[in-house]
Amino acid sequence: MAIDRTSAALRLRASTSYRRPDFAPEAATSTAPGDPQTSIEFGKKGISTHKGISSRGPTTRTGSLDRVIDLRLLREDPDRVRASQRARGEDVALVDSLLSADERRRSSGVRFDELRAEQKSLGKLIPKATGDEKAELLKKTGELAAAVKAADAAKDEAKAETDELLLRLGNLVHPDVPVGGEEDFVTLETHGTFRDFDQEGFAPKDHLELGTALGAIDVERGAKVSGSRFYFLTGVGALLELALVNAAIAQATAAGFTPMLTPALVRPQSMAGTGFLGQAAADVYHLEKDDLYLVGTSEVALAAYHMDEIIDADRLPLRYAGFSPCFRREAGSHGKDTRGIFRVHQFDKVEMFSYVKPEDSEAEHQRLLTWEKEWLTALELPFRVIDVATGDLGSSAARKYDCEAWIPTQGKYRELTSTSDCTEFQSRRLAIRMRDEQKVRPLATLNGTLCAVPRTIVALLENHQQSDGSVRVPEVLRPYLGGRELLEPVAK
Numbered sequence: 001m002a003i004d005r006t007s008a009a010l011r012l013r014a015s016t017s018y019r020r021p022d023f024a025p026e027a028a029t030s031t032a033p034g035d036p037q038t039s040i041e042f043g044k045k046g047i048s049t050h051k052g053i054s055s056r057g058p059t060t061r062t063g064s065l066d067r068v069i070d071l072r073l074l075r076e077d078p079d080r081v082r083a084s085q086r087a088r089g090e091d092v093a094l095v096d097s098l099l100s101a102d103e104r105r106r107s108s109g110v111r112f113d114e115l116r117a118e119q120k121s122l123g124k125l126i127p128k129a130t131g132d133e134k135a136e137l138l139k140k141t142g143e144l145a146a147a148v149k150a151a152d153a154a155k156d157e158a159k160a161e162t163d164e165l166l167l168r169l170g171n172l173v174h175p176d177v178p179v180g181g182e183e184d185f186v187t188l189e190t191h192g193t194f195r196d197f198d199q200e201g202f203a204p205k206d207h208l209e210l211g212t213a214l215g216a217i218d219v220e221r222g223a224k225v226s227g228s229r230f231y232f233l234t235g236v237g238a239l240l241e242l243a244l245v246n247a248a249i250a251q252a253t254a255a256g257f258t259p260m261l262t263p264a265l266v267r268p269q270s271m272a273g274t275g276f277l278g279q280a281a282a283d284v285y286h287l288e289k290d291d292l293y294l295v296g297t298s299e300v301a302l303a304a305y306h307m308d309e310i311i312d313a314d315r316l317p318l319r320y321a322g323f324s325p326c327f328r329r330e331a332g333s334h335g336k337d338t339r340g341i342f343r344v345h346q347f348d349k350v351e352m353f354s355y356v357k358p359e360d361s362e363a364e365h366q367r368l369l370t371w372e373k374e375w376l377t378a379l380e381l382p383f384r385v386i387d388v389a390t391g392d393l394g395s396s397a398a399r400k401y402d403c404e405a406w407i408p409t410q411g412k413y414r415e416l417t418s419t420s421d422c423t424e425f426q427s428r429r430l431a432i433r434m435r436d437e438q439k440v441r442p443l444a445t446l447n448g449t450l451c452a453v454p455r456t457i458v459a460l461l462e463n464h465q466q467s468d469g470s471v472r473v474p475e476v477l478r479p480y481l482g483g484r485e486l487l488e489p490v491a492k
Contacts, residue, residue, distance in 0.1 A: 070428075071102060084173045087390035089181070091168075098165040105158040112151040119144050168278060171425040173390050174399040184389040185402075191373065192382030194406055195463065202467040206409040207458040208340035211237060213469050215490035216457075217341060228338070229330060229345045231454075236487050240460075241348065241453050243480035245323060248350040248375065248451040252321035255371055257352060260322045262301035265292040270304035273430035275396035275422075283329050298322030299447040302353035306432045311355065311443065313436035317364060318355040321450065323348070341454040342414065352448040357434065358424055361444035365421040368448035369401050372417045375450055378476040381459050382406040384413055396422045405459040416455050419448030 074081055078095055085092045122144060126137050178186045197204045211217030216237025222230040233241055249259050271277050271293045276284060285294040295301060302322045311318070326349050337343035352371065356364045369385065376383045388400040397420035404413035424442040427433065434443040464472040471487040478484060 074098065075102070081169070081172065085170065087173050087177070087179050088170050088393060089391040090170055094165060094168060098162065098169065101158060101162040101165055105155070105162045108151065108155040108158045112148070112155045115144065115148045115151050119148055167272065167429075170278075170393075170395040171275075171398050171423060173393065174421070176387075177393070177399050178387055178389045179391075180389040181391040182389065184391070185386040186389075188385045188387055188401070190382075190384040191377060192380070192406075194382055195408065197408065200467065204408045204462060204465060205469070206340065207342075207461040210461045210465055210469065210471060211340075211457070213489040214461075214471065214487050216240065216461075216487070219340065226345075229343065231341050231344060233457075235490070237457070239481060240457060240477075240487070243477045244451050244453055244456055245348065245350060246480045247378075247476055249321060249323065251371070251375060251378070252350065252352060252450060255319075257319045257321035260298070260302065260305075260320045262295075262298040262305075262322045262324045264295055264325050264327070265290075266295055266300050266304065267292060270300055270307070270430075271295075273307065274300045274303045274426050275394065275429070276300060278395045285327050285329060294327035295324065296326050296328045297349060297447075297449075298324035298326070298351045299353060302351065302447070303426050303432075303445055304430060306355065307430040308432070310433045310435050310440055313357060313434045316356055316434065316443065317360070320353045322351045322353060324351075326452075340458065342458050344454055347452060347454045349452045350450040352419075352450050354446045355427075355432070356444050356446065357436070358442065358444045361421050361423055361446060364444075364446050365399065365401075365419060368419040368446055369403075372403050372419060372448055372450065376403055376405065376416065378474065379456070379460060380474045381416075381463055383416065388418070394420065396420065396425045398423045398425070405455075406463065407459060408462045414455070414459075416452065416459060417449035419446065421446050 074095070078099060082092050082095045085095060119141070122137060122141055126134060126141065129137050178184055195204075205213075208217060208219065214237070215235040216233065218232040218234050219230075222232050225232075253259055265287070268277070268291060271284065276293075276296065284296060287293070293300075299322075301324065302320050305320070306318075325346060327346050328344075330343060330345060341347075352368055354364050354368065373383075373385065383403050383405045386402050386404060388402055393400055400418055400420040402415045403417040405416045406412075407414050422445045424444055426445045427442045432443060432445075433440050460474070461471050464474065466472060466486070469489045473481055473485055473487060
């Protein structure tokens with residue numbers, strides 16, 4: 001069950017002490033014998049004209065496996081990784097499988113290098129040999145060539161196994177995250193007050209009843225055209241979405257974010273690199289013929305925007321505010337939130353995304369949370385902030401905060417925004433690095449919802465409804481609605 005910040009909470013700190021892993025500079029990525037240069041085959045060369053940003057990397061990415069996770073940390077402190085997996089409720093045995101695969105990868109690499117060196121030495125002797133000695137050397141050369149080929153195949157097989165296991169491993173959980181499942185979050189703060197509809201003398205209507213009367217929401221025709229969990233925003237509903245998006249982008253721009261309109265279709269390397277083809281794969285739409293994925297958030301495109309690039313540290317932080325349609329299969333949500341537009345297959349969203357130095361990620365996380373709170377406060381919504389428990393984190397998140405708005409007709413808080421600190425998880429998988437004092441190392445990425453439109457409309461309609469069925473418009477949105485103060489029911 002949920003507990004208050006002042007109550008006792010299970011902590012990952014109890015099982016391991018937290019520290020950021022140390023990262024070797026680019027020139028020293030292979031630190032152990034048998035750590036060959038390897039390929040991670042979901043990369044694509046990027047092209048950039050940004051000052052202080054360089055693009056590099058072929059279609060098949062070449063570099064240390066440390067670009068996916070710091071393998072030195074895994075070898076030196078496997079208990080920490082096991083504790084993180086256990087806290088997530090994920091496969092702890094994966095850590096041991098990965099350690100074994102890594103050992104096979106390293107030993108097979110050493111064996112291959114030894115055989116290749118012997119092959120080269122033998123090749124130098126043959127021109128000088130004669131008669132039986134030369135025949136014997138040629139025979140041995142043939143045997144050695146077969147051994148080299150077998151060792152090369154074993155090396156590639158071990159590398160492929162290691163890569164596959166690495167991509168299944170979740171990010172290391174921050175030690176202050178409460179341990180548990182979906183209901184084990186910690187409430188950090190609450191804002192605003194609930195309206196007393198009994199005192200006001202009327203029973204609140206839900207968002208669908210209000211939206212239908214306003215001529216704003218049409219779920220019946222949405223279902224007719226596309227199926228369940230689809231909808232039309234019509235008339236003032238469409239105008240309300242545009243007002244929300246424009247107001248959100250205005251706030252983000254004022255905070256220093258660069259507005260971005262991002263692709264809704266991305267390549268597999270972008271989806272895999274951000275961590276959405278692991279535990280979340282069942283929720284993703286895939287166009288098999290084109291091998292493209294529909295994004296569930298513009299986070300994917302914004303994270304992959306600098307894929308295979310090295311960014312000068314003095315350019316950081318880089319902050320982008322992306323607007324895009326989002327598509328989610330909502331697998332596993334059968335029977336949940338079937339009424340209205342709270343949980344749908346397609347919606348529009350404004351997303352904040354930051355690239356920062358790893359040592360600055362926790363402070364940036366607090367900034368993103370502050371911007372989310374400012375947005376919900378401007379919309380005059382009662383809400384709370386929760387620290388999401390380990391078992392409810394996405395694979396890329398080390399820590400996540402949710403802002404949940406009060407929904408009167410449901411009598412509970414529901415998620416409107418979330419912000420995640422992904423530390424170096426995504427940057428390693430996407431080969432996004434920073435150059436700092438002539439060293440090249442991974443940077444940190446963070447994301448935060450500013451406005452997921454349908455859920456925000458749900459909260460606005462229900463919290464600002466009036467006894468006559470009209471809905472009061474918060475002041476922050478009025479300039480984007482022609483100064484309108486009320487949304488009024490339309491004649492049937």
